[in-house]
Structure formats: structure tokens, C-alpha cells
Amino acid sequence: MSMNVNPSSPPGSVPGGDDATGLVALLARSSRGEESAFADLYDRTSSKVYGLARRVVRDPAQAEEVAQEAYLEIWRQSARYDTSRGSVLAWMLTIVHRRAVDRVRSSEASRERDTKFATLGDGPDYDVVTEAVTNNLETARVRKALSTLTDVQREALTLAYYGGYTHREVSELLDVPLGTIKTRMRDGLIRLRDTLGVEA
Amino acid sequence: MTSDAPDIHTLSGAYALDALDPTEATAFEGHLESCESCRDEVRSFRDAVGALADDVATPAPDRLRTSVLSAITAVRPLPPVVPVDAPSAPVAPSGVTTSASSEAAPALASEELATRRATKARRAPAWLLVAAAVLAVVAAGGLWRSVSLQQQLTSVTAMAADVSAVITSPDATTVSGEVAGSGRAAVVRSASSGKAVLVTDGVPAAPAGKTYQAWFITSDGTATSAGLVPSGDHTAVLLSGSPRSGAVVGVTLEPAGGSSQPTTKPVVAIMV
Ligand SMILES: [Zn+2]
Numbered sequence: 001m002s003m004n005v006n007p008s009s010p011p012g013s014v015p016g017g018d019d020a021t022g023l024v025a026l027l028a029r030s031s032r033g034e035e036s037a038f039a040d041l042y043d044r045t046s047s048k049v050y051g052l053a054r055r056v057v058r059d060p061a062q063a064e065e066v067a068q069e070a071y072l073e074i075w076r077q078s079a080r081y082d083t084s085r086g087s088v089l090a091w092m093l094t095i096v097h098r099r100a101v102d103r104v105r106s107s108e109a110s111r112e113r114d115t116k117f118a119t120l121g122d123g124p125d126y127d128v129v130t131e132a133v134t135n136n137l138e139t140a141r142v143r144k145a146l147s148t149l150t151d152v153q154r155e156a157l158t159l160a161y162y163g164g165y166t167h168r169e170v171s172e173l174l175d176v177p178l179g180t181i182k183t184r185m186r187d188g189l190i191r192l193r194d195t196l197g198v199e200a
Numbered sequence: 201m202t203s204d205a206p207d208i209h210t211l212s213g214a215y216a217l218d219a220l221d222p223t224e225a226t227a228f229e230g231h232l233e234s235c236e237s238c239r240d241e242v243r244s245f246r247d248a249v250g251a252l253a254d255d256v257a258t259p260a261p262d263r264l265r266t267s268v269l270s271a272i273t274a275v276r277p278l279p280p281v282v283p284v285d286a287p288s289a290p291v292a293p294s295g296v297t298t299s300a301s302s303e304a305a306p307a308l309a310s311e312e313l314a315t316r317r318a319t320k321a322r323r324a325p326a327w328l329l330v331a332a333a334v335l336a337v338v339a340a341g342g343l344w345r346s347v348s349l350q351q352q353l354t355s356v357t358a359m360a361a362d363v364s365a366v367i368t369s370p371d372a373t374t375v376s377g378e379v380a381g382s383g384r385a386a387v388v389r390s391a392s393s394g395k396a397v398l399v400t401d402g403v404p405a406a407p408a409g410k411t412y413q414a415w416f417i418t419s420d421g422t423a424t425s426a427g428l429v430p431s432g433d434h435t436a437v438l439l440s441g442s443p444r445s446g447a448v449v450g451v452t453l454e455p456a457g458g459s460s461q462p463t464t465k466p467v468v469a470i471m472v
Binding site (some may be wrong): 030031032033034035038039042043045047048049050051052054055060064067068071072073075076078079080083085086087089090091093096097098099101102106128141142145157158160161162164165166167168170173178182183184185186187189192193196 | 210211212213216217218219220221239243244245246247248249250251252253255256257258259260261263264267268269271272273275276279296348381382402404407409413422
């Protein structure tokens with residue numbers, strides 16, 4: 001990657017590292033209506049925000065809409081961010097992810113997907129999804145962390161997070177009982193978290 | 201193997217991945233109110249999944265930057281606390297004042313249920329006053345021009361006088377609840393006039409071809425339509441009919457135009 005959009009994230013940082021990136025301060029200034037601070041915040045986060053939206057909804061035009069809605073919500077809610085609830089980036093990405101997931105679950109696209117899903121039966125759909133995801137993982141660190149997971153853990157995580165699938169859908173896609181999927185999602189996140197060194 | 205009653209703590213992972221169904225997410229958020237270890241766990245999971253987002257980073261189109269930065273000029277960041285000084289409209293009604301300190305708003309609405317889910321509040325939550333303020337601004341001629349909300353708020357504008365009459369009535373009581381998925385809703389009810397207003401905040405727009413519809417639901421399960429609820433980030437609508445104290449106001453997603461009886465599970469149910 002070249003040196004565009006992302007000057008602020010040192011390699012190997014986890015999203016907990018707001019202090020290094022000044023996101024907390026930028027958000028605080030945004031909450032006082034400083035548009036230039038929000039522009040900085042945008043520049044430091046847009047590739048992640050847009051990339052996540054794009055990953056989940058796929059359609060570039062819809063991804064832009066989701067990212068735009070998310071940024072407006074972040075702007076509006078900026079005074080309500082609370083440091084005790086996690087990093088600024090994690091807070092922002094949660095907003096983005098929810099909006100992206102809402103979009104795929106409520107849109108026409110999702111109805112089509114569901115239809116396809118029903119007719120596919122136990123087809124290899126998820127392999128395509130996870131493979132695409134895996135190929136796009138750019139840092140060795142996250143790849144490595146993901147590689148420490150079991151197959152089911154990894155697939156459950158990526159299908160839910162990148163694919164926007166519910167745990168029921170994941171259970172169907174992987175043909176693994178729902179109760180097991182729930183547990184695997186949690187186990188997988190614990191292992192991912194610990195491998196990445198996020199503070200528990 | 202069936203797992204009909206799994207330990208609710210195990211849902212933390214699916215919750216952090218936004219993979220629960222709305223009703224399950226609501227139930228888990230209820231659990232989060234009382235389970236500190238799940239709250240901590242969800243927070244740490246969020247930081248971890250943030251790293252996954254790192255790795256799908258994609259440069260955003262330039263026009264997104266232009267469009268975001270232009271849109272924010274027309275939207276005022278919500279204040280951390282009230283009071284709100286909106287022009288020319290009743291915003292901080294006497295019956296529902298709030299004190300400044302206690303409503304430091306949530307990092308994420310749906311995680312902040314603890315104190316506020318479906319609790320009878322004498323003081324209106326800050327976000328409700330903010331919603332009222334937004335309505336006042338809209339009614340006063342509108343700052344929301346550049347955002348697509350304006351359309352959706354048109355019908356709200358027409359209702360604003362009725363709405364503010366209820367919200368500002370001296371005997372107004374407010375009960376709020378979390379909306380499954382995201383957002384919050386509150387019912388402001390004036391016993392003397394028998395009227396009630398439904399206020400929403402951060403509720404996603406209804407999918408194409410659907411609408412939100414409000415219901416009065418009695419203890420025996422009888423539902424009576426209380427009217428359609430406009431979509432939008434901040435809406436307030438006068439409910440048609442008079443809920444009795446102890447009735448439940450529920451909101452469901454229905455086919456456009458509404459239904460005569462609810463056809464889906466409520467996204468929120470609030471006892472007034
Ligand atoms: Zn718990």
C-alpha cells in the first residue's frame with residue numbers, strides 16, 4: 001500500500017491505540033462542532049470505515065451510503081463517546097458495522113441472498129466468502145492471529161463479521177449446531193483478542 | 201445435539217459480531233446491564249474485531265469525503281447534556297426537565313441500557329429532549345436540508361404542534377425502551393389529555409415496502425393500531441387513541457400502509 005490515507009496507524013497497532021493517533025482529541029473537538037477536526041478524523045479512519053462497509057455490503061454505491069450515514073452518526077454522537085467503553089476506533093467501527101449489517105439484512109439484496117441461500121442448500125458458498133476474505137487480509141499479524149483459530153472458529157468469525165450473517169445463518173452455512181456456533185464465536189474472539197494483545 | 205438453554209454469557213461473541221437476531225440482541229443487552237464480565241468481554245472483543253477491519257481497509261472515493269464534510273455542516277452534534285437552547289419552540293418542558301449530570305450519553309445506545317431500559321422516568325432522558333429540540337428546529341424551518349432525513353420528517357413537522365402540546369404538558373410522564381437492533385423509543389403520555397407521543401431516536405429506516413406501526417396492547421394481548429410511525433433518526437408522532445396506564449405501546453414492522461393486526465414481533469414494547 002502506498003502512503004495515502006492512513007498515516008496514523010502504526011503497523012501492529014490494535015485499535016486500542018487511540019492515544020497514539022489522537023483520535024480521542026479529534027473526536028472531542030468534533031463534538032464541539034469543529035469541522036476541521038472531523039475532517040482529520042475522517043482522513044485517519046476513512047479507509048477502515050469505507051473498507052469495512054464495502055466488505056460487508058459489497059456494492060460500492062451502498063458502501064458509500066453506509067459510510068456516509070455512519071460518519072454523520074459519529075459526528076452527531078461525538079459528545080457521547082465514553083472512553084471507558086473502548087477505543088474511539090472500535091466505537092466508530094461498531095457504528096459502521098451495525099449500519100452495514102442492517103443494510104444487508106434489510107435490503108433487496110438481502111432478500112435475493114436469502115432466496116439464493118435457501119436454494120443453495122449445503123453448497124460451497126461459504127468457501128468463496130472466506131477465501132475472498134482471507135486473500136484480502138493484508139497484514140501478517142491478523143492472518144497469523146486468524147490462523148491460530150480452528151477452522152470453525154475462523155469461518156464463524158469471518159462469516160459473521162465480514163459477511164454480515166447472523167449466527168443462525170452461519171450455523172446453516174457451516175452445518176454446525178447453533179449452540180456450537182455461539183460458543184465458537186466467543187472462543188474464537190477470545191483467542192483472536194489474546195493473540196492480538198488487546199487488553200481484556 | 202440441541203442446546204435449548206445455553207448459558208447466556210456465551211452470547212457475548214455473537215453479540216460483538218452483530219450476529220444476534222434483534223430479539224436475542226435485546227435480551228443479551230438486558231443481561232449486560234447486570235453482568236460486568238460480559239460488558240468487559242464485549243468491549244475487548246470490539247477492539248479485537250476492529251483489527252479485522254484494519255485489514256480490509258480500502259481507500260474511500262474522494263467524493264465520500266466531500267459529501268461527508270459537506271453534510272456535517274448541516275447537522276449539529278448532539279450535546280452531551282441538556283439543556284438545549286432551541287429557538288422559538290418549547291423544548292425543555294416543565295414536566296420533563298432533566299438535570300445535566302446524570303445523562304452522560306452512551307457510547308453506544310444499545311449498550312447503555314442499564315439504567316434506562318423501560319424504566320419509568322420522571323425526568324426525560326437527554327436524548328428525548330434532544331429529539332424534541334431537533335423537531336423544534338425542523339418545525340422552525342429547518343437545518344436538515346442536505347440530509348435525506350428531511351423528506352421523512354415532513355409529516356413530523358405537520359404534527360409538531362400536537363406533539364409539543366403533549367411533551368410540554370405538566371403531567372407528562374416518559375417511559376423509554378431500547379429498540380431491537382438499534383435506537384431508542386419513548387412514549388410521552390399526558391394523563392389529563394389522554395394523549396401520547398412516540399419519540400424515536402436512532403431507529404433504522406424501515407426497509408423498502410415496510411413501515412413501522414404503533415400499537416396499544418392490553419394485558420390480554422389485544423392490539424389496537426395507534427398509527428404509523430415515520431422513519432428517521434429523530435421522529436415524534438402523536439399516537440392515535442389513548443393508552444391507559446399499564447397498557448403496552450409496541451412498534452412492529454408492517455407492510456407499507458400498515459396492518460389491522462400486528463404481523464411481526466415488536467421491535468420495542470414500552471409499558472406506559
Ligand atoms: Zn454475562
